[in-house]
Amino acid sequence: MKNSNKRQKFFEESLILIHQKGFGATSMRDLAQHMGFKVANVYNYIDSKQALLETYLFGISNEFHQGIDDILASTYSPTEKLKALISLNVRLTAQKPYEVALLTNEWRNLENKEGRLDDFLKEREAYEGKVKQLIQEGMARGEFRPLDLELATSLLLSSVRWLYDKYTQNGQKMNPIELEKQISDFVLLGLGNS
Amino acid sequence: MKNSNKRQKFFEESLILIHQKGFGATSMRDLAQHMGFKVANVYNYIDSKQALLETYLFGISNEFHQGIDDILASTYSPTEKLKALISLNVRLTAQKPYEVALLTNEWRNLENKEGRLDDFLKEREAYEGKVKQLIQEGMARGEFRPLDLELATSLLLSSVRWLYDKYTQNGQKMNPIELEKQISDFVLLGLGNS
């Protein structure tokens, strides 16, 4: 096996192990053992346990940002933008379920050394602000009914936050296109678009 | 201060501290310092750190179960049961926001010693099964439109899972009754009830 492949395997399998055991409960020894070598070798690939978590979290966070930025910058209507946002979530989650799971469940384990947790929370707030902006635009245009903006934002964010579970769990994976459609229908009905 | 009050204060403040710092990052020394005494005294109130987490998790889990059991056993229609379920969530979250936050965020830190994690997960699945049953009944009666049952269950569960944030965060608390109404409207529209 080429070294680059082993490197890739390390990051892929560590990600799954961390998701399954939880970041706190996963020791460097666990990662090493899972790769079939000793603890010290873990540091051939990463600088620290925190740095590993950072890599995963900021990596997937950036993908969501790029995705939503493209959507917001498009000429789609708010309704179409919302569909595109849900599509983005389904596609990213289907593609990288464990990264998305970490983004949801393990960011609390990020320490604030050198302000990295602050950085992350700032990115998170910025993303939520973009979602809020999308909804506001839809309400302003009369495409969504005027419910509380903060509440509508929370409801929309929540409506896709469970998706990773469908793709990290064993069992039949639902057709992504059908999944998109059903979630979009549900949210658009709830927002009063008809 | 009476001892029973100090005991109560210990459990209340530990709960908040664990929510804010995360269970893993909160040491017994942190809890002691926050109470103004030394580490050893923590063990006057609890047997172990895991036992503390258990107390919180199973306590609030049982309240949700009792609540949904009463709802399911009532003669309400599915639509009314769903409203009651959302009401239950809003009320419990407004009443015990930190317990609910722990139930959502920190159950992963429960170890499986003596099968306690298995027990918790079994309770969790049972609760989700009850929610699913409610939705199924609504579909069977034609009150909800026939979308994928698992998906509808996930959407309903998600629609209230962010609530604790509204009540643990600083800032203006939304009127619980209005909160109930808006979430119910959103979900019932999404489920096709009209």
Next chain:
DNA sequence: GTCTATAATTCGATAGAC
């Protein structure tokens, strides 16, 4: 890159005096 060995720290929990 892999190993052995170990440093350095932190943490949960206990013993025992007052």
Next chain:
DNA sequence: GTCTATCGAATTATAGAC
């Protein structure tokens, strides 16, 4: 109930040989 003192275990991370 409170304290001091400490044990024992686990963890992250590093040093240095091969």
